[in-house]
Amino acid sequence: MDYIPNIVDAVCLKRITLPTKKHYAVLLDEIESDSLIEYRFLLVVFDDETDTVCLIVSSEVNTMVTESEHDSYFLGLFNNTGHINTGASDDWGDLPKFEKGAVDLAIKYLSDC
Numbered sequence: 001m002d003y004i005p006n007i008v009d010a011v012c013l014k015r016i017t018l019p020t021k022k023h024y025a026v027l028l029d030e031i032e033s034d035s036l037i038e039y040r041f042l043l044v045v046f047d048d049e050t051d052t053v054c055l056i057v058s059s060e061v062n063t064m065v066t067e068s069e070h071d072s073y074f075l076g077l078f079n080n081t082g083h084i085n086t087g088a089s090d091d092w093g094d095l096p097k098f099e100k101g102a103v104d105l106a107i108k109y110l111s112d113c
Contacts, residue, residue: 004056004078005039008032013095016103020110022048027099038063040073040093043102045110055079055109057102059092075101079109 010028017024028042040059047054058076065072073092077084086105091097 001053001056001078001080003082004053005031005037005042005058006034007039007042008034010042016043016099018045018103018107018110020107023054023106023110024048025103025106027102029095037061041095041098041102043099043106045106055106057105059098059102062088073098075105077105077109 007028009032011030013027013029015024015026023045025043025045028044031039031042033039038061040061042059043057044053045055045057046052056078058078060074060076062072062074070090071088072090074088075086075092077086091101
């Protein structure tokens with residue numbers, strides 16, 4: 001993958017075995033990034049055999065809205081073809097909702113790995 005988030009530091013919350021049995025993911029929080037993009041959460045998907053990153057799902061802070069507005073986070077996808085913004089929602093700032101949405105999205109795109 002050529003384009004991925006430039007992460008300086010993060011806290012790993014858990015490791016998730018994905019149903020493909022060929023991939024696992026780590027769920028990250030408290031992300032410090034060396035870029036203009038602010039990440040709330042990341043789900044980093046690895047190839048189980050090679051331990052290489054093949055997919056990243058991100059919760060990205062939407063700096064274009066105020067606190068009183070909705071859609072405060074984007075759900076992003078980094079894969080072999082680049083970066084995709086899959087839509088905005090307040091849900092992507094909530095850990096359980098992000099985890100479910102990110103895992104579902106990762107499974108959908110795992111054929112890219």
